[in-house]
Amino acid sequence: MAIYNSITELVGKTPIVEFKRLEKALGLKGRIAGKLEYFNPAGSHKDRMALEIIEQAEARNEISPDKTTLIEFTSGNTGIALAAFAAAKGYKFNIGVQGGVSVERLKLIEAYQANIVDVPGELIAGVFERGIEAFEDVINYMSEGVPGAYPTYQLSNADNINAHYKHTGPEIWEDTEGKIDIFVGGVGTGGSTHGVGKYLKEQNPNVKVVITQPDVNDVLHPILNGVEDGGFHGIHAVYDGEKLNALAPKNYNADLTDEYVTVSYAQTLKAIHLLAKYEGIFVGASSGASLAVAIKQALREENEGKLIVPLLPDNGERYLSEDIQKVRHDIEDAVEF
Ligand SMILES: Cc1ncc(COP(=O)(O)O)c(C=O)c1O
Known part of the structure; x- marks a missing residue:
């Protein structure tokens, strides 16, 4: 058992x-x-990355539930995984949502009670075309003024790769x-x-x-x-x-x-x-x-x-x-x- x-x-x-x-x-x-x-x-498979990013940041003493708000801008599975494990570990999680997300994925993020943050349309417009820097601009915007903000930066976080390695x-x-x-x-x-x-x-x-x-x-x-x-x-x-x-x-x-x-x-x-x-x-x-x-x-x-x-x-x-x-x-x- x-x-x-x-x-x-x-x-x-x-x-x-x-x-x-x-x-x-x-x-x-x-x-x-x-x-x-x-x-x-x-x-x-995003569960692996979300958990690795959180637990490695914990191991480096960079985050803790009492002071950290996790921040990410994502269209779905990363958001669902981060929302679930933020809940399971007691973290606040602010998520900005990209366009083209299936209704189910959005509702799952809602179910885990992540805080869905409004991002101005002009900041989101064309992010896919503008690439990684545009994504990071959005995440940095979302982090401004948030006490204990910890952006997880899935597009450049080495622990994304490490989780699968x-x-x-x-x-x-x-x-x-x-x-x-x-x-x-x-x-x-x-x-x-x-x-x-x-x-x-x-x-x-x-x-x-x-x-x-x-x-x-x-x-x-x-x-x-x-x-x-x-x-x-x-x-x-x-x-x-x-x-x-x-x-x-x-x-x-x-x-x-x-x-x-x-x-x-x-x-x-x-x-x-x-x-x-x-x-x-x-x-x-x-x-x-x-x-x-x-x-x-x-x-x-x-x-x-x-x-x-x-x-x-x-x-x-x-x-x-x-x-x-x-x-x-x-x-x-x-x-x-
Ligand atoms: C359903 C789905 N398939 C594939 C991928 C791509 O995986 P990766 O981000 O590891 O390249 C993602 C996430 O980006 C996803 O959510």
Whole structure:
């Protein structure tokens, strides 16, 4: 029997599941075993980063619940994770919210009673285009005049990478008994692919790191990229080349990347729906995109018998308001991987 002292003790040790029925249905040459990060207690791989950032700052005596207010500007999973662990540890948390956030993610932040701060529109306008400095301007604005303000700066905080280097990477290595051949992940802040990629390549330099990129030329792209309200949204939180360079210059490490693979939203949806249909596992859009990339890898002759591990960041329930569950035969049947 084990009684835990805090929800924070349950972060990590997420399961890896091989998608055997999916492999058979698609006639894949390689094997795909997904790392299901929605098993984290606040529901995504961002739990690892949020906890590492808080606990390392505690270890350096930089923060304490009685005097600190954590500050971050984020579109979702980081906010949810920080809100949950701020609550569990007794910290105040001021969050500024970006546009394009699914309703569920906003409501989850509300549920954990983080303090949602209004940021002037002109400061937020074009942050994605202006990149990391614009994000830090917003965070610095939010910190002004707040006693004990502690910005967590997810786009440049080394503990974002460290969380995945110390935990996610080793878990993948151990659970696959060192047999992983290909790791697939998307880049938002770049922390997960950097930390995992670095660890895995240190164990075996032949492990291939493949980065998922949403297709900017996708004809469905404008409505499917999470920028417009209503209807379908896109592959939230993972970026194509241009945004990636603007947003993740500090955390992301291109030197660790062996290949970039582009996916369309139609392929993403198809991957999500096949996983739900054959495995009873329902994931979010960035997971679907990386799964689609894993499927593309597994279809290659050269990857016969190889073990491919996509990192699947969160659960599809977080995007139901965007009808992510709806099978769209009109677009999905027409696409191949
Ligand atoms: C759902 C989802 N997928 C992927 C990512 C990208 O992960 P990372 O920030 O580790 O690059 C994020 C966060 O940015 C996310 O919330």
